[in-house]
Amino acid sequence: MIGITDVEAAAERIAGHVVRTPTVPSPGLSALLGVPVTAKLELLQRTGSFKARGATAKLLSLSEAERAAGVVAVSGGNHGIALAVMAAALHVKATVVMPRSAPERAVEIAQSAGASVRLTDDMAGAFSLMTRLRDEGLTLVHPFDDPVVLAGQGTVGLEFAEDAGDLTDVLVSIGGGALISGVATALRARRPDVRIWGVETEGADAMSRALAAGGPVPVALSSIVSTLSAPSVSQLTYDHVAALVTDVLVVPDRDAVQGTLDLADHAKVWAEPAAGCLLPAARRVVERVGEGVRLGLVVCGGNATTGDVMAWSERFGLR
Structure with a gap:
């Protein structure tokens, strides 16, 4: 497993090549969810995502x-x-x-x-x-089965730890698991009391199935969210999530698309369903944790076109 020194080294290496994205309190999401929410706007990164x-x-x-x-x-x-x-x-x-x-x-x-x-x-x-x-x-250059890539994605968590106010729970989307592995590594080192929650969509749930099986297993992919659709996680990302993450929540595609619409309406950001899935999961975290929760959301990317989201909204009967 990687450590905080690996993430710090990656941050030094990529400085000047990538954007230190904003970490901001979101009044709109705080009102929507009923608890304080801080968003790490990684959709403003070069190429539109943390990748x-x-x-x-x-x-x-x-x-x-x-x-x-x-x-x-x-x-x-x-x-x-x-x-x-x-x-x-x-x-x-x-x-x-x-x-x-x-x-x-x-x-x-x-x-x-x-x-x-x-x-x-x-x-x-x-x-x-x-x-x-x-x-x-x-x-x-593997998307998630590489410790150097994990450390690079972990710089999201390093910045979040440095820039956010007081947080109790942070939600991170999972595809192959590099982002949550890196973010969890950084947050566990810098903010050890923060709980970290992974979020997947139904039909792109390789990590939750791996946790249930005790290791990576192949999954049949059916989610519309192609950016979360890994046919299995790696042993590397599984080990990080099993050790560092509180739980992995799975939400329907429909709710992920609704989350994209809610992020536009309430947070004023145009995110993809891979980030939209955080909102229905956040409601479940609030219910489970109870009073005093202060949420952090890693808004991982914004590479969905208006046409894509309109088509998905029509498919699921969303308005």
Whole structure:
């Protein structure tokens, strides 16, 4: 497992390449949830999500030979965008493998940044192709099974610990688990009394299933939230979550999309459902914890188009 010194080293390495995103009290969310809420606005990060941190940390750690070989990543959207853009900035050739379910906008951004984008029928096929390309000589930048990437994502938690007021509970979305692993590492070191809660959507619940099984297991993916859709977590992220996280909550896709609408209406931010899922989970945390709760939300990304959200809202009958 990584430690706070790894996260601090990553923060020093990526400084100047990424944004120190705002940490702000949210009067609108506080009124909506009935408790004080502070939001870490990672959707304002370069490339629209926290993924730029881990991608940059990994790219800057590579040897000249690894850089020269070119890099490859698999992604449901945000990791691919981040790797494509940050690799271009650092003059490294990138290949991004995505399932056809990935948002069209993510594919367009990765291609426009100069990456070679390879599409597969599903996420399992994307991971398989990524592995083959790695075996053929490309340098792997894994979205969550890499301690350097975990430490890079952990800089979100380092900043949150330094910039937020008094918090009792922090909620973090989970796909493969790199963000929550890094954030939990930083928060446990800097604010050991804070409880950390993971949030997944139904059909993208690899971490909660791993916790139930005692280790990573493959899951059938059915969530609309492609950015949380890992076919399994890694042993690395499982170990961090099992040791550091209070619980992992699973919410329906419909509630995640409603959360996106609520974030727009009440927090005045345009987030994707991977962040929208935090709001229904936050209500459950408030019920479980009771009086005195002070919430922190890591608003992880904003790479959903208005068209995407309108289509999902219509599908679920939301207004």
